[in-house]
Amino acid sequence: MIQTRGLTKDFAVSRTETVHAVRGIDLDIAPGELVAVLGPNGAGKSTTMRMLTTLIRPTSGTATVGGIDVVADPANVRRHIGYVGQGNGAGHQQRACDELTTQGQVYGLDRASARRRTGELLDALDLTALATRKVADLSGGQRRRLDVALGLVHAPRLLFLDEPTTGLDPHNRANLWEHIARLRSEHDMTIVLTTHYLDEADTMAERVVVVDHGQVIADDTADGLKRTLAGDRVVVRVAPGGNAARVAGLVGALPGARDVTVDGNRIDARVSDAAGAVPELVLAASAAGAPLLEALAVRPTLDDVFLALTGRSLRDEGAHPTGTTDEEAAA
């Protein structure tokens, strides 16, 4: 459904400075996949999406969407995709239903068909009761659902969602996801989304592509990434007066144990199966006369994956942009 090879995008921000926002992305996305693109602020996620949706031209490389080249035939690409960008155009005085009908007509539907489609989408996204409300008067969650409806007016098989749930509270995020998941299963859509919410990528996406500094640095299922890049950990605390060194030895003997660290009475280590290791460890420590105060099996998160990949936490929201300038590249 999507194929890119060596895709790049440079932005000349001044006479002397160029931002290399995307630096050679190769991506293959099959029909029906739901792929989350993760990365810190400025990693190049939106720029990649904007190239794939033909909003901006790549600097070099190739990209096809539904088999159509984004540079050679952008109008045709646009007919096949839906795009829900970041942020809301504030202050719309149009009614929600009129906004949808107008969008339908922009996509070539006649008025009656556009009205029919409007009714279907208002219903699908639970907006029927708000049909005549002005867009400017909708809540954040309602507005975001309308944005998704606008992206679906022409029944695309491929939907791009750029941070669809940013700024929504947990209830509205869950609600929007419910709608997206249902629409997807009913219409067999391919969905590519960017998000800052790791839990969202973890639970909703079948595949997670991690982008940093304009490049893909990992591409797998969430579980695959966790297994190969982060792994389980055990964290134990030895009772006062207990022999931490002795327990560290027991921890070090667990299957797959590595990176064993001892900090006072606290021992932390990577292991291959934390849930299986903990009971074994509790018994072994007790038998060795070093009872444990606490023993935790810690399953990795996608943030652990990101930390392992880059040495930084994705949770550091609002961090500095990571697009690389010529000066930085030369440094």
Ligand SMILES: Nc1ncnc2c1ncn2[C@@H]1O[C@H](COP(=O)(O)OP(=O)(O)OP(=O)(O)O)[C@@H](O)[C@H]1O
């Ligand atoms: N039109 C533009 N002109 C100049 N620089 C740009 C432009 N668009 C993006 N950039 C720069 O390109 C880099 C990548 O930006 P991009 O918006 O693709 O990142 P992102 O991963 O989507 O970030 P975020 O999560 O903050 O939305 C950043 O350094 C950004 O400042």
